[in-house]
Every structure is written in C-alpha cells, then in structure tokens.
Amino acid sequence: MRLLERDRELGKIAGLLAGAVAGRGATVLVEGAPGIGKTALLAAVRKQADSLQVRSLTASGGELEQQLGFAIVRQLFDPPLRAVPAAERTDLLSGAAGLAASVFDGGLAHEHPVVMGAVVHGLFWLCSNLAERHPLLLIVDDVQWTDEASLPT
Known part of the structure; x- marks a missing residue:
C-alpha cells in the first residue's frame, strides 16, 4: 500500500535510518489526530528499516495494558531476548543492563x-547492547495508552 502525501516524512526518516546504519542515533515523534495514518506511516518506516537491515522492535499501547507494569518495555524487548540462546541473553543483560533483568524474569522491579x-x-544499556549487534529502530504506537512503568523509558 502506498501512503499518500507522506513522501517528505518518509524521506526524512529514511535519512535518519541511514544515519542509524552509520552509527548515529535519532528520535522521531509522529503525532496527529486519530485516523490520519500514523500507524500506516510507522508500518512504512518499518519496511524502510527492514530494507536497510535495521532491526525493528515494536510495541503498541493498549487501554487494557495500561494496568500492566512494563507492558510496552516487554513488547519491545521480550522478542529479541527470547530469540537468542541463553548465553547470548545473559550477555545482553550483562553489566548495567542487568539492572533491568527483573522486568523480564518475572520478578518485576519494585516501584520505589x-x-x-x-x-x-x-533498559538504556540493554538497548545499547542490542544496538551494538545491529542498527536498531524502536517503534511505539499509541503511546497515549502506555503503562506508567514504561513511560520513563
């Protein structure tokens, strides 16, 4: 499906993705009224990332998940952590990244x-460890429904 009137946005994001491949990070916020195609734009961005061999981690906020701690964080990082052998998972969660291990091992972090x-x-260091292996794109759609624990991340 071709997006209408989104060439400018896709072009800017393509440049940022190329920067990610070259080791430069960036942040993009896509905002707008409901129903204007934000989710479709994010899907197109993910296709761009795939074509550049940038690894996409995605999450989507949901009204029901707002009560679950770290729901967005787990949507983003559970798949890559589960997709690797135990030794690599241990490596990804080594050093400072280990401070986030309780989010993924069922012993959720305390709210202090x-x-x-x-x-x-x-979580910052987990993301960094993942990005050392592959350029990384994090996509969070429907942020308005994000659970409180995931917001600071």
Missing part, C-alpha cells in the same frame, strides 16, 4: 523511585 531509576538505566 531509586529502583525504577536503576531499571530505566538498565
């Missing part, structure tokens, strides 16, 4: 601000 800060720090 210091602990939450450590978990967010660990």
Whole structure:
C-alpha cells in the first residue's frame, strides 16, 4: 500500500535510518489526530528499516495494558531476548543492563523511585547492547495508552 502525501516524512526518516546504519542515533515523534495514518506511516518506516537491515522492535499501547507494569518495555524487548540462546541473553543483560533483568524474569522491579531509576538505566544499556549487534529502530504506537512503568523509558 502506498501512503499518500507522506513522501517528505518518509524521506526524512529514511535519512535518519541511514544515519542509524552509520552509527548515529535519532528520535522521531509522529503525532496527529486519530485516523490520519500514523500507524500506516510507522508500518512504512518499518519496511524502510527492514530494507536497510535495521532491526525493528515494536510495541503498541493498549487501554487494557495500561494496568500492566512494563507492558510496552516487554513488547519491545521480550522478542529479541527470547530469540537468542541463553548465553547470548545473559550477555545482553550483562553489566548495567542487568539492572533491568527483573522486568523480564518475572520478578518485576519494585516501584520505589531509586529502583525504577536503576531499571530505566538498565533498559538504556540493554538497548545499547542490542544496538551494538545491529542498527536498531524502536517503534511505539499509541503511546497515549502506555503503562506508567514504561513511560520513563
């Protein structure tokens, strides 16, 4: 499906994806009224990423998931952690990234601000460890439905 009137946005994002391949990070916020094609635009961006061999991790907020701690975080990072052998998973969660391990091993992090800060720090390093292996694209759709624990990440 071809997106209408989105060539400018796709062109800008293509440049940022090329930058990711070259080791430069960027952040993009896609916002707008409901029904204008944000989700379709994100799907097109994911196709662009695939064509550049940029690994896409995706999540989507949902009204029912707002009550689940780290729902968005788990949608993003559970698949790549489960897709690798145990030794590689251990490597991905080594060092500072280990501070986020409780999110994925069923022992959810405590909601104390210091602990939450450590978990967010660990998630940063998990993302960094994943990005060292492949250029990485994180897509979160419907952010308005994001659970509270995932918001700081």
